[in-house]
Amino acid sequence: MEALHAFFGDFDIWQVLSSFVFLIAIIDPFGNIPITIAMQKKGIKINAAKVCVASLVILMAFLFLGEWILKLFGVQIEYFAIAGGFIIFLMALEMILDIVIFQNDKLEGEISEASSIVPLAFPMYAGPGAFTALLAITAEYSIGNLCISLLLCMIVLFFVLKGTNWLTKYLGQTALYIIRKFFGIIVLAIACKLMFGNLAAVF
Numbered sequence: 001m002e003a004l005h006a007f008f009g010d011f012d013i014w015q016v017l018s019s020f021v022f023l024i025a026i027i028d029p030f031g032n033i034p035i036t037i038a039m040q041k042k043g044i045k046i047n048a049a050k051v052c053v054a055s056l057v058i059l060m061a062f063l064f065l066g067e068w069i070l071k072l073f074g075v076q077i078e079y080f081a082i083a084g085g086f087i088i089f090l091m092a093l094e095m096i097l098d099i100v101i102f103q104n105d106k107l108e109g110e111i112s113e114a115s116s117i118v119p120l121a122f123p124m125y126a127g128p129g130a131f132t133a134l135l136a137i138t139a140e141y142s143i144g145n146l147c148i149s150l151l152l153c154m155i156v157l158f159f160v161l162k163g164t165n166w167l168t169k170y171l172g173q174t175a176l177y178i179i180r181k182f183f184g185i186i187v188l189a190i191a192c193k194l195m196f197g198n199l200a201a202v203f
Contacts, residue, residue, distance in 0.1 A: 011145060016145045016148050016149050019141050019149040020148075020149040022133065022137065022190050023133060025184070026088070027125050027153055027157065028183065030167075031095070031176070032124060033168060037168065046120065046161060048162045050117055051157075051161060052155075052158045053154075054117045054121035054126070055120075055125040055126040058126035063134050067135070077138060081194050082195050082198045082202070084132040084133065084136030085191045085192070086191070087132050088132060088136065088190070088194065092185075095180055096185065125157060134146065136194050137190075137194070139194075139198060
């Protein structure tokens with residue numbers, strides 16, 4: 001009980017909400033709906049629960065081990081936050097301007113239900129972008145609050161995966177496009193905060 005109290009003792013609802021909005025924008029379940037639909041059209045049955053659990057485990061592991069990895073290479077978290085902020089800045093430009101900066105290898109061929117976890121959980125949802133975002137914001141957010149945010153993100157992701165066809169039918173491509181742009185602006189603002197805020201801390 002004492003360990004749990006120490007872990008979640010610095011609970012801050014505003015940290016949870018702001019980091020949740022940031023992470024859900026990076027994970028981008030709404031923007032990846034077309035990919036999910038394309039996989040389903042190929043006859044691939046997507047297990048939403050498995051994808052979300054796998055994504056959560058990967059992200060949690062990186063959240064706890066990421067800082068240790070940085071220490072192994074002698075990199076301070078503030079410097080990583082600046083570098084991560086720059087990468088996230090480029091990702092935001094992709095979302096806002098509809099340009100492709102980061103090239104992803106396309107997976108070809110039939111994919112079974114079990115192996116659908118690989119392109120979806122990793123690297124789509126728990127990929128380099130999410131890793132960078134997590135390590136970058138650990139400089140400003142507590143681990144306990146980030147864990148809660150990740151759990152909330154996975155809950156949203158679960159319902160998006162389960163309701164992909166419904167969301168496409170009733171929201172439409174235009175609404176999903178607007179949502180992606182809105183999150184892109186939020187990500188851009190947080191990227192600037194990470195870069196300039198940690199530059200001030202370093203100097």
